[in-house]
């Protein structure tokens with residue numbers, strides 16, 4: 001089976017074996033049986049955050065196809081007041097293979113707030129905690145309570161609270177190497193404010209606020225927020241659409257670098273920079289092979305705009321290396337796209353070129369956001 005057909009970037013050679021379990025029991029049995037063989041294995045959800053080698057995967061690929069969104073009964077959960085939305089909350093258990101956007105759509109239509117700004121992010125719910133998906137001022141981590149996890153090392157199923165997952169900006173302990181299978185995720189959402197209205201969480205992203213015609217911190221009807229996010233995403237090619245080649249990507253290919261404040265001071269004054277949240281401090285992006293900037297204990301770290309760095313390094317939207325079928329998206333500087341028939345090699349050549357240009361110009365080594373399978377940058 002050609003893995004290119006199962007990834008949104010549309011690259012990747014053959015899998016030796018592809019299995020597609022559809023029920024939780026089947027998934028557990030399949031994964032346990034595969035692990036017991038000692039052969040290589042790869043879990044795949046929607047294939048929207050991976051770059052798989054043109055040589056394919058010489059092992060078993062398990063494509064998680066379980067479905068289901070189930071409210072947890074009040075007896076099984078301790079209801080705690082939600083920080084911003086009052087004390088009416090609902091908890092859901094979502095099976096790993098459930099498409100993430102189906103969960104958001106369900107929540108929005110049910111009047112449950114907390115994940116509406118994550119509308120339109122492709123992929124499965126089980127993969128959502130891997131890089132703590134985020135967009136338009138929201139992150140999964142704010143609504144994630146726990147995951148049900150089959151640990152590769154112990155073979156045990158554990159319920160791991162979100163607080164123990166090391167969630168940060170586009171990362172988690174699972175992305176950093178803790179191996180296993182996310183069987184399901186547990187979310188806590190707000191079930192209306194004190195007046196029972198279906199309003200969004202406070203809008204926390206400037207572009208979204210201006211599209212909605214509101215101010216940061218305002219709350220708007222859930223449907224309006226979802227529609228605005230989907231509209232913004234579509235305008236940038238960040239919504240999967242078979243008719244939109246700019247969406248043949250793995251989303252943002254590079255994360256926004258986190259560097260020391262000291263280092264950031266040496267960048268041009270116009271370089272956008274944002275304060276990082278406390279969780280981000282542990283995941284500072286290495287500055288590359290060149291002498292790293294020493295970070296004094298307690299020094300602040302700041303997040304830079306990878307898109308700004310790329311553009312100012314002279315790489316504009318639509319850029320492609322001569323003869324290559326990989327390009328920078330024509331509507332989103334951070335997305336590398338398959339313009340038709342690209343290989344993983346071509347995507348990676350372009351990524352390396354961008355890394356090299358940005359490093360030469362600013363001394364910052366951009367880090368890839370997708371998971372690289374059988375390839376490296």
Ligand SMILES: Cc1cc2nc3c(=O)[nH]c(=O)nc-3n(C[C@H](O)[C@H](O)[C@H](O)COP(=O)(O)OP(=O)(O)OC[C@H]3O[C@@H](n4cnc5c(N)ncnc54)[C@H](O)[C@@H]3O)c2cc1C
Pocket residue numbers: 008042043044045046047048049050064096121122123124125126127128130131132133134135180181182183237238239240247249250251252371
């Ligand atoms: C057009 C586009 C827009 C995007 N926009 C955003 C965005 O705004 N914000 C954002 O954060 N991301 C974005 N992404 C990236 C991507 O959608 C998310 O990272 C998503 O969560 C990946 O889910 P997936 O099921 O496709 O994962 P896959 O690509 O299938 O897998 C990703 C990783 O998760 C592992 N994995 C998958 N399922 C499981 C499981 N059940 N248990 C354990 N490990 C598992 C895989 O082994 C792999 O390491 C975008 C991608 C695209 C193509």
